Every structure is written in C-alpha cells, then in structure tokens.
Amino acid sequence: MNEIPAKAPQGHIEVTNFSLSYDSIEGPVQAVTDTQIHVKPGEFVSIVGPSGCGKSTLLNAVAGFLKPTTGIVTVDGERVSGPSAERGMVFQQYSLFPWKTVRENVEFGLKMRGMPRSQRERAARTLLGLAGLEAFEKHYPEKLSGGMKQRVGIVRALATGPKVLLLDEPFGALDAQTRVIMQQILTNMWQRLKISVLFVTHDIDEAIFLSDRVYCMTARPGSIKAEVPIPLERPRQQSMMMSSEFLALRRGLMSLIREESLKAMGGEISDLGMRGLDIELHGQSLAEVL
Amino acid sequence: MSSSAILRQPEDSMPATAIAAAGPEPIARPPSFGTLALRWYRLNRSGLRAIAIGVTSLLAFLLVWHLLTTYRVVFFVRFTNVPSPLAVYASFTKAIHDPKFLLHIVLSCRRILIGFSLAAIIGVPLGLIMGRFKLIHEIIFPVAEVLRPIPAIAWVPMAIMLWPTNEQSIVFITFLGSFFPILVNTLHGMTLVDPVLVRAAQCLGARERSIFREVYFPASLPHIFTGLTVGMGVAWVSLIAAEMISGQYGIGYFTWEAYSLVQYADIALGMIAIGVLGLGSSLLIRGAGQLVMPWRAK
Ligand SMILES: Nc1ncnc2c1ncn2[C@@H]1O[C@H](COP(=O)(O)OP(=O)(O)OP(=O)(O)O)[C@@H](O)[C@H]1O
Ligand SMILES: [Mg+2]
Numbered sequence: 001m002n003e004i005p006a007k008a009p010q011g012h013i014e015v016t017n018f019s020l021s022y023d024s025i026e027g028p029v030q031a032v033t034d035t036q037i038h039v040k041p042g043e044f045v046s047i048v049g050p051s052g053c054g055k056s057t058l059l060n061a062v063a064g065f066l067k068p069t070t071g072i073v074t075v076d077g078e079r080v081s082g083p084s085a086e087r088g089m090v091f092q093q094y095s096l097f098p099w100k101t102v103r104e105n106v107e108f109g110l111k112m113r114g115m116p117r118s119q120r121e122r123a124a125r126t127l128l129g130l131a132g133l134e135a136f137e138k139h140y141p142e143k144l145s146g147g148m149k150q151r152v153g154i155v156r157a158l159a160t161g162p163k164v165l166l167l168d169e170p171f172g173a174l175d176a177q178t179r180v181i182m183q184q185i186l187t188n189m190w191q192r193l194k195i196s197v198l199f200v201t202h203d204i205d206e207a208i209f210l211s212d213r214v215y216c217m218t219a220r221p222g223s224i225k226a227e228v229p230i231p232l233e234r235p236r237q238q239s240m241m242m243s244s245e246f247l248a249l250r251r252g253l254m255s256l257i258r259e260e261s262l263k264a265m266g267g268e269i270s271d272l273g274m275r276g277l278d279i280e281l282h283g284q285s286l287a288e289v290l
Numbered sequence: 291m292s293s294s295a296i297l298r299q300p301e302d303s304m305p306a307t308a309i310a311a312a313g314p315e316p317i318a319r320p321p322s323f324g325t326l327a328l329r330w331y332r333l334n335r336s337g338l339r340a341i342a343i344g345v346t347s348l349l350a351f352l353l354v355w356h357l358l359t360t361y362r363v364v365f366f367v368r369f370t371n372v373p374s375p376l377a378v379y380a381s382f383t384k385a386i387h388d389p390k391f392l393l394h395i396v397l398s399c400r401r402i403l404i405g406f407s408l409a410a411i412i413g414v415p416l417g418l419i420m421g422r423f424k425l426i427h428e429i430i431f432p433v434a435e436v437l438r439p440i441p442a443i444a445w446v447p448m449a450i451m452l453w454p455t456n457e458q459s460i461v462f463i464t465f466l467g468s469f470f471p472i473l474v475n476t477l478h479g480m481t482l483v484d485p486v487l488v489r490a491a492q493c494l495g496a497r498e499r500s501i502f503r504e505v506y507f508p509a510s511l512p513h514i515f516t517g518l519t520v521g522m523g524v525a526w527v528s529l530i531a532a533e534m535i536s537g538q539y540g541i542g543y544f545t546w547e548a549y550s551l552v553q554y555a556d557i558a559l560g561m562i563a564i565g566v567l568g569l570g571s572s573l574l575i576r577g578a579g580q581l582v583m584p585w586r587a588k
Contacts, residue, residue, distance in 0.1 A: 089493045112495040
C-alpha cells in the first residue's frame with residue numbers, strides 16, 4: 001500500500017437555525033428548537049443535557065437519519081440529506097451484526113465500498129490490532145463483553161475513514177472502569193485519525209475529560225444553553241480529574257445541567273405531590289436536595 | 291483512499307490498548323487423554339442423562355405396548371386387534387425386502403421434497419419482500435389471510451380438479467400445507483429486525499440491496515427456520531391425508547391400504563414409518579439451520 005499524504009483537515013460540521021419536531025397524535029412534539037452548533041475539523045465536541053432534551057435527535061439529524069424541520073446541517077459545506085459512510089456513528093445500544101464475526105463487522109463498510117476481500121481482511125486486522133481486539137476477530141459479538149462490543153463498534157465506524165464520528169452515549173451501559181479505558185481508547189483513536197467527533201453523553205466528567213468544547217442543552221424543547229470551552233491540555237491524564245481547573249469546569253457545567261434537569265422534572269415532581277413534602281420547587285433548595 | 295489514513299504509522303504507541311490487549315494465557319501442555327475424557331463427560335453430563343432417560347422411556351413404551359397387546363386388554367379402548375411390537379417387527383423385516391414398500395417411502399419423500407422445496411423457494415422470498423415493501427404487503431396479505439385458515443386437506447377436491455394428474459395434486463396439497471407457516475414466519479422475522487442494525491448499515495454506506503442481503507435476511511433467518519420446521523411438520527400432515535384420500539402410492543396410502551386389507555401389523559408399521567420420516571426431516575432442517583446460522587450455535 002502506498003503512503004498517503006496527510007489529508008487536509010476535514011469534517012467541518014455546521015448546524016444552523018436548526019429545529020425538529022416529531023409528529024404525534026397530540027400534534028407536533030417540538031424536540032429541538034433554534035439550535036446552532038458547529039464542530040471544527042479535528043475538534044472533539046460533546047453535547048450534554050437533561051434526559052429527553054433532544055440530544056439524540058440532534059445527532060440523528062447530523063447523521064442524516066432525521067430531516068430538520070427548519071434549518072440545515074452541512075458537513076464541509078455539503079448539505080446532509082441522508083446517512084452516508086462519511087459520517088460514522090456509534091449507537092448507545094450495541095449495534096454489531098450478530099451474524100457477523102468481529103472481523104466481518106469491521107469489514108462491513110469496506111465491503112460496501114467494494115474493496116476486495118483480501119485487502120479488507122488485512123485492513124480490518126490492522127484496525128482490530130490498534131484496538132487490542134485481534135485475538136477476538138473470529139468471535140461472534142454475542143460472546144463479547146459490553147466494553148468490547150462498543151470498541152468493535154467504534155473500530156467498525158472508523159474503518160471506512162469517515163470525516164466525522166458521531167457517538168450517542170456510547171459508554172452509557174458500561175461500568176466505571178471500562179468506561180475510563182474506553183475513553184482513553186477513543187481519545188487515542190481520535191488523536192491519531194484527526195477526525196471531528198460529536199459526542200453525546202449524560203456524564204459531565206466524561207464530556208470534560210474528552211472534549212475541546214462542550215455544548216449544554218436546555219430541557220425540552222432543547223436548544224443550546226451554553227457553550228463551554230475546555231482549555232485542559234492534552235494528552236489528558238486521569239489525574240487531571242482532580243485538578244482545580246477540572247473541578248471548576250465540572251461545577252459550572254453541573255449547575256447548568258441541574259437547572260435544566262429541574263425544569264424538565266418540575267412537572268413530574270409536583271405531580272408526585274412533592275410539594276406536600278415541604279420541598280420548594282423554585283430556586284436552589286430543591287437543587288441541593290437532588 | 292481515506293481508509294488507508296488509518297493504517298498509517300502503526301508503530302505509534304497506544305498505552306490504553308496495550309492494557310486492554312492482554313489475551314487469554316496460552317495453555318502450557320496438552321492435557322492427557324484421561325483429563326480430556328473427564329472434561330468431556332462433565333460438559334456433556336446433562337446430554338448423556340437425557341439420552342439415558344430417553345432410551346429408558348422408549349423401552350418402557352415398547353414394554354407397555356407389548357403387555358397391552360399380548361393380554362388383549364379391553365378397558366374403554368380395545369387392544370384386541372392391535373398388533374404387538376413383535377408382529378410389527380416381523381412385518382418390518384418383511385417390508386424392507388419388499389420393493390413395493392420402499393417405493394411407497396421413496397414416493398412420499400419425493401412428494402415432500404418437491405412440495406416443501408417449492409413452498410420454501412416461494413414462501414421465503416415472498417415473506418422477505420412483503421416485509422420490506424409495504425405496497426406488496428398490502429396487496430398480498432389479505433389474500434394470504436383468507437386462504438391461510440383453510441386446512442390443506444380441504445383443498446383435496448379442488449386440487450384434483452385443478453391438476454391433471456393425481457401426483458401433481460398431492461404435491462400441491464403438500465406445498466400448500468407448508469407454504470403458509472413459512473410465509474408467515476418469514477414475515478414475522480422481518481417485522482422484528484432491529485432498526486438500529488439497519489441504521490448502522492446505512493451509515494456504513496450500505497444501500498437498499500445490501501441492507502436487504504446483509505441485514506434483513508440474516509436477521510430474519512432464525513424465524514425463517516422456525517417457519518421451515520413448522521412447515522415441514524404440516525407438509526407431512528397434509529401429504530399423509532392427501533395420500534390416504536387420493537393416492538395410489540405413498541406411505542399414507544400404504545397405511546390406509548393395510549387397514550382395508552386387514553393387515554393390522556402393517557398399519558402400525560406405516561404409522562411408525564411416518565413418524566420416523568417426519569422426525570428425520572425435521573432433524574435435517576435443524577441441522578441445516580445450525581450450518582446456516584453458526585452465530586447461534588451454543
Ligand atoms: N419518534 C418520536 N415521536 C415523538 N416524540 C419523540 C420521538 N422521538 C423522540 N421524541 C421526543 O423528543 C424528545 C427528544 O428526544 P431525544 O431522544 O432526542 O432525547 P435525548 O436527549 O437523546 O434523551 P436521552 O438522554 O434520554 O437519550 C423527547 O422528549 C422524546 O420524548
Ligand atoms: Mg438519547
């Protein structure tokens with residue numbers, strides 16, 4: 001294989017005047033309104049926000065699975081009109097093909113592109129080696145642990161050399177230790193490949209640890225409440241999570257999210273009769289209780 | 291090509307993956323035959339137990355049958371004319387040297403093979419296409435739903451009118467019996483395909499055809515095989531009924547003929563032959579399923 005010169009940075013995501021509403025029997029459900037986000041080539045950007053605020057909706061629109069109700073999504077100036085191998089995606093649910101071995105899963109995108117078998121086998125082996133999975137190439141996904149499944153999912157999404165990697169709470173189902181290792185692996189791959197990443201998560205620590213920038217969304221209908229740059233130096237170490245800089249960022253994001261979570265849950269809490277428990281529904285006091 | 295960008299600089303260090311890469315320890319020495327046998331026994335203990343119990347219960351069944359017939363028990367049901375196991379065995383040894391008996395069996399198997407294969411060849415693709423294209427589903431489904439509850443046996447008079455030869459109408463009945471279970475199960479499998487897998491394939495660059503071949507089809511395979519197994523069972527039911535009514539050959543005809551000729555041992559022989567053939571064909575399908583779906587092997 002001949003040496004390929006480093007490609008010009010690619011993967012500029014631009015989401016402008018974006019809103020999306022779902023149709024339902026009770027009328028349209030506004031999931032996301034008036035949202036602008038962007039990801040610069042090679043940047044790692046996270047989206048955090050309370051449950052149900054429209055993070056997945058936004059990500060699925062960037063992936064091309066959903067059409068914006070208003071506004072446009074572009075990648076490198078080209079309008080997104082449907083899913084494509086240029087935008088790799090990792091889902092929260094394990095989404096490996098159960099009928100394919102680990103290697104065949106990784107090969108899938110290359111096969112779709114028409115790469116000959118021997119060539120794609122070699123490429124898949126190399127990639128699996130990078131993720132420490134070569135010993136499992138012949139296994140079926142069912143036999144893998146959750147962490148391994150997601151690692152294969154990431155490798156599979158990267159195999160076709162996408163400009164952009166989209167991840168929707170990919171580590172949500174993993175235990176804390178596995179999560180940390182997965183974060184390291186993702187960072188390593190990202191730095192090596194120099195692609196843009198848009199990462200959705202619930203976990204504030206995760207967002208700070210991984211990202212160059214974090215968008216914080218409001219409760220539904222979701223829009224961008226704040227944009228927080230993460231100036232921590234790279235490569236990032238686990239020990240940084242104790243630094244005062246990290247903790248300050250964490251506190252800031254935490255309070256932003258908490259406000260929104262309360263808004264999102266406010267209705268439910270009063271429905272449950274918590275007013276009778278002498279908990280104030282406004283302001284800080286409930287925030288502290290939670 | 292952009293994919294090769296990933297393959298650049300493999301000499302870079304990747305500390306985290308190095309930790310994660312630790313595989314299973316290699317085994318130092320091959321274990322002795324004794325340990326292997328012991329391990330094999332441990333792994334297969336429950337299987338061996340099932341075989342032992344199964345054989346015992348079959349022997350018990352034979353014994354009860356023997357006792358009921360030798361003492362000609364009459365207790366609500368009458369065992370007076372029922373042949374004993376030994377009588378059936380005697381007629382079996384005679385039958386296997388009788389080319390006519392073998393012809394009955396061969397013809398039945400051929401009818402199953404043709405009828406069932408046609409049902410699978412039409413039913414599976416039709417189910418897949420109906421599951422994928424709404425319009426085709428909307429057109430075909432109502433007709434299928436009306437025809438489906440009609441038992442294949444009820445088609446016998448119609449089949450005799452439709453087809454020029456008896457042979458064809460029997461194959462047609464067999465086909466009908468297995469067609470609907472195969473169609474319905476395939477369709478059911480299609481509705482259960484996980485949409486996230488379809489999305490995953492789409493954002494790996496798969497187009498409609500590839501998604502069909504690489505996602506919908508393999509995802510439906512377990513249900514397709516359920517349909518094939520059920521369809522094979524119904525195929526035998528329909529075949530035997532059709533042969534009894536309108537056949538001149540076939541194991542169903544053999545059994546019915548034995549009754550008319552007062553060959554009681556042959557009735558039981560015919561029944562047992564039907565049972566063994568049915569069991570054999572469903573084992574064949576199960577084996578094929580394991581071959582086609584290695585990822586489901588336990
Ligand atoms: N197909 C749909 N039809 C109607 N409403 C929907 C549909 N999908 C999502 N919604 C609603 O849109 C809102 C946003 O959903 P979305 O899945 O994007 O949220 P999210 O931020 O990803 O939530 P979570 O953190 O729980 O994954 C939710 O309130 C949800 O109820
Ligand atoms: Mg979500």
